[in-house]
Amino acid sequence: MITVWTLAALLAYVVAAGAFGVGLKSPREQLISWATMALAVGAGLQTVDLLLQALKAGNLPVATFAQSLALLAWITAVVGMVVITRLRLALVGAVVAPAVAIALAAACLMAQNDDRSLPRALRSAWLPVHVTLAFLGQALFVLAAGVSLLYLLKESRLKAKRPLEIPDSRLPSLESLDRINYRLLACGFVLLSLAIVTGALWAAGTWGRFWSWEPVELWSLVLWVLYAALLQSRLAIGVRGRRAARLTIALFAVLLCSYLGVNLLVPGKHGGSFG
Template sequence: MNVTDLSVMALWGAATLYAIAMVAHAIRLARVADQRAAARVAVAAGSAASSAEASAGETGDAPAPASSVRTGRASVAKPAGIARSTTLVGAVLHGVGLIARGIDAGHAPWSNMYEYTISGSFFAVAVFLIVQRRRDIAFLGAGVTGFATVALGIALTVLYADVSPLPPALQSYWLVIHVSIAVLVTGIFIVSFIATALQLMRDYREEGELPVEGGPVRRAWRRWHNLLARSYDRARWLEAVPSATSLEALSFRLNAVGFVLWTFTVMAGAVWAEHIWGRYWGWDPKEVWSFVIWVLYAAYLHARTTQGWAGRRSAWLAIAGFVALIMNFTVVNLYFQGLHTYAV
């Protein structure tokens, strides 16, 4: 088995483990949600029993036995353990596949869409695991591992490219400086996007349905809002997700770090462009979209700190920034001709 086979096998193994982890994370979410719903029912029943007991002077029902509590915890601990172990081992295999690809190519594995995809998905999982060590964000696990599974599947089946020499424009130390930060930022934005999507779901769920009133546009918007509110209200697994406010705070921190690093990425790209082509800015499609991404995330951070724009409005700006990031990687790379077409 050569290095190429090792890389591909390791990445397929990582994709398989991520898929298992995604299922385990989803099961954990469902069981945590069931436990919280059961706890609320028990509290309500206990309050009713206490009221009846106080009025009638009778003895209420005995509390739930400790064995049932332990059983409930065990039902959550098992899928949680499987999710943690498979995510960690999958990340190790993912890293092995990435390093093997770099050894096989003889350069940093960031020269085309295949290599960028396997790198960006790796950093997304790595960011999730690192943040998970500091605070409990297991509720993001299903989204992160699901995204990594899909990304690796597309990379290995659609975007795969054989090893080839670096184009002259990429034969520079700026490949490591510029592209490595861009790949890391992509991983951060993936995790923050998942947190923002959950924030919106929780926000619609917590606000509930609104009265359909006002002009035609307002009524149409409120009908759409109520449709989302009803849909997310039926999603019981959202009970295991923190409040919209907590998710917004997490997303803001991740996006703030990502924005600073993306600013460095754009600046480093301009310096590299001057080094190669003799100009800092040339309105190349890739450069334009990188600036669009910067503007959208800058608008998000400004809106988030401005009273009246925090919450759902600023969250949609963050979603728009991530959509622009994906379009920059897919549509711009595949359909726009420019100086960066070597990245396909």
């Protein structure tokens, strides 16, 4: 359901994305702080929007794909703000802001007059736990991909012997970016694991089966294995730096395709219809 709050949040995200885009090239530090502020404002507005919708639904507003996409955008924006402020990594907003703007815009386009409520079978205390874990994990993977992009940007400038093109203060050292990427991946992996476990427990309680080889379950497992391999390869054979960044982005592409695929093409119990 689209409200004034949704549209206001979308506008703020679009402004943030634009300001980050321009600010990336401009030497003016001010633009970046304005962009960060716009992103924060967008997240704030969407918080109000989602709270109102959650009160109305009596649970997380995830009855339709559009709603769950909007929720995912919000979680990504919030986690993005945490990374920006805690790690002083404002430029990650250049990835987060367009991502959430596109996600929320898509959610708005798909929402239309869809005012379905959640099926009775899914109205459970498990729902917020499972969905929050899963979405938080996905948000961290978005951010890991964003940080990886920044790593590649910085690394390519250093390799090209043109380090002055990005002011030193804009991005932390390669070593930090690499470490931040690793931590985001590790946290995302833990959350993904917990989401799978809680999903299985909830399914066992509702349908009497832990696992039913649904598309989402299948792809979650595939992604779990892939992310586990990425994390393990760093420790075992030192996949770090450029290679780790590229693999993080590649894995994110797989995540994105599977997310869109299972939600739009072959929706199972997880999909928009919650059949």
